[in-house]
Amino acid sequence: MARYSSQFPDPVVLVTVATPQKRNVMTVGWASPVSFDPPILMVSIAPARVTHDLILEAGEFGVSILGEGQKELSTLAGTLHGDSHDKLGMPQFTTIQGERLAVPLIAGARACFECRLVEHHSIGDHTVFYGEVLRMTVDESVSPLVLFNGVYYALGEERGRYP
Numbered sequence: 001m002a003r004y005s006s007q008f009p010d011p012v013v014l015v016t017v018a019t020p021q022k023r024n025v026m027t028v029g030w031a032s033p034v035s036f037d038p039p040i041l042m043v044s045i046a047p048a049r050v051t052h053d054l055i056l057e058a059g060e061f062g063v064s065i066l067g068e069g070q071k072e073l074s075t076l077a078g079t080l081h082g083d084s085h086d087k088l089g090m091p092q093f094t095t096i097q098g099e100r101l102a103v104p105l106i107a108g109a110r111a112c113f114e115c116r117l118v119e120h121h122s123i124g125d126h127t128v129f130y131g132e133v134l135r136m137t138v139d140e141s142v143s144p145l146v147l148f149n150g151v152y153y154a155l156g157e158e159r160g161r162y163p
């Protein structure tokens with residue numbers, strides 16, 4: 001089925017990981033919270049991504065929800081591959097070291113999460129990684145970037161509150 005997934009508005013998330021040998025970052029649109037207590041989120045990553053095996057090796061990963069002004073980081077992290085580029089070493093990326101885990105996080109993001117890998121499942125052509133959130137930081141002054149049908153957006157006008 002062609003592009004069924006493009007009908008879902010996606011957050012624009014950078015997944016970061018570091019092993020003793022290598023660090024990397026990739027863009028993920030398929031990311032969601034899945035449990036309140038304990039706090040667990042998921043990211044869906046194709047096995048061909050360099051990040052995929054690095055997460056399995058590290059047993060932990062970082063998630064940074066990009067702000068509306070960070071589209072360029074999404075393009076870089078989402079088009080270059082970690083086997084040929086040290087993406088996090090590029091001048092466009094500024095990282096913050098995690099405090100609970102050895103994960104880099106992206107400066108200027110709306111929110112950052114330090115996640116311990118608790119489970120992963122191969123499903124279709126992707127692997128779903130579940131991470132328990134051990135620490136989070138939020139910058140309320142940053143509005144999140146959104147991707148819909150191949151186009152990046154900033155959030156629009158408010159239409160009412162969730163009850």
Ligand SMILES: Cc1cc2nc3c(=O)[nH]c(=O)nc-3n(C[C@H](O)[C@H](O)[C@H](O)COP(=O)(O)O)c2cc1C
Binds near residue numbers: 046
């Ligand atoms: C906006 C956007 C969203 C993406 N979402 C995903 C995703 O949810 N899962 C995935 O496996 N790849 C996704 N990608 C593709 C990867 O980010 C891309 O293949 C990246 O270069 C992988 O980097 P790596 O090989 O260094 O891990 C997305 C790319 C972009 C630009």
